[in-house]
């Protein structure tokens with residue numbers, strides 16, 4: 001297997017969509033987020049902030065009352081009514097152990113729809129092998145970190161003892177989903193077998209909540225380009241990495257917090273598109 005090809009800054013700049021005079025909030029793409037829970041309401045805030053900062057026409061947030069209140073406190077622009085979206089983000093800040101039956105049913109409905117879905121953290125357990133599908137399924141991007149990836153592979157009956165790149169490709173092929181495997185090197189694997197890598201970040205990103213931020217960035221990018229899931233995934237990882245570097249640089253190269261990363265995304269996007 002050849003080494004994954006690194007995703008580049010020019011590719012990121014070209015992918016990013018800048019609104020034009022003929023755009024309105026709907027034409028830019030609406031992202032729907034079913035994230036956060038009573039246990040992890042902050043994850044909802046982080047993902048929503050990141051989606052707005054990436055540049056989306058609208059964010060719809062559907063989650064528990066407490067999380068929705070916190071989201072609105074931070075971002076009153078957010079719409080908490082259900083409605084049409086061009087991409088979903090599910091699972092950040094949720095856990096299969098505490099997920100209600102109603103929430104499970106709602107996520108399953110999203111997964112069997114036709115709008116692309118970013119599947120993160122506590123919703124990864126609802127992903128089945130493509131060969132086991134009995135009905136329609138939405139195009140998916142899965143965003144596990146290494147431990148979540150190991151758990152997913154275990155559930156799918158895949159061997160644990162293969163190398164990381166090979167495993168990413170195998171998981172993508174078996175699930176029929178784009179796989180974004182998070183880490184200091186983030187891998188993006190597709191079912192047909194392409195593999196890209198992103199190393200744009202800084203190790204300070206190893207802190208709670210930065211994955212929730214990544215899911216929000218990715219949701220916004222997918223909503224704007226629903227037919228280009230793998231490129232959206234690589235672009236999201238790249239922007240996230242650079243936003244992490246920028247958030248740390250603002251504090252003298254010191255520690256960052258996840259909300260700082262989300263806040264830094266606007267500037268990263270702005271600088272990239274102004275250079276192209």
Ligand SMILES: NC(=O)C1=CN([C@@H]2O[C@H](COP(=O)(O)OP(=O)(O)OC[C@H]3O[C@@H](n4cnc5c(N)ncnc54)[C@H](O)[C@@H]3O)[C@@H](O)[C@H]2O)[C@@H](O)CC1
Nearest residue numbers: 040041042043091092093094095121122147208209211212
């Ligand atoms: N602010 C928030 O609301 C945040 C919510 N988060 C959400 O939290 C949920 C769980 O995500 P994780 O990535 O933690 O799930 P993981 O399943 O990867 O992590 C849990 C594992 O970490 C182990 N662990 C816990 N504390 C540890 C410690 N101090 N030292 C070593 N091991 C320890 C546990 O035993 C368990 O095996 C997800 O839904 C995620 O989205 C996280 O993103 C963190 C921030």
Ligand SMILES: Nc1ncnc2c1ncn2[C@@H]1O[C@H](COP(=O)(O)OP(=O)(O)O)[C@@H](O)[C@H]1O
Nearest residue numbers: 145182183184202203205206208209210211212
């Ligand atoms: N050592 C590291 N160097 C660079 N980036 C990292 C490092 N560790 C984690 N990251 C990035 O930070 C994010 C962490 O996501 P995740 O593990 O899901 O955290 P959380 O669940 O707390 O939100 C990912 O985007 C990952 O690529």
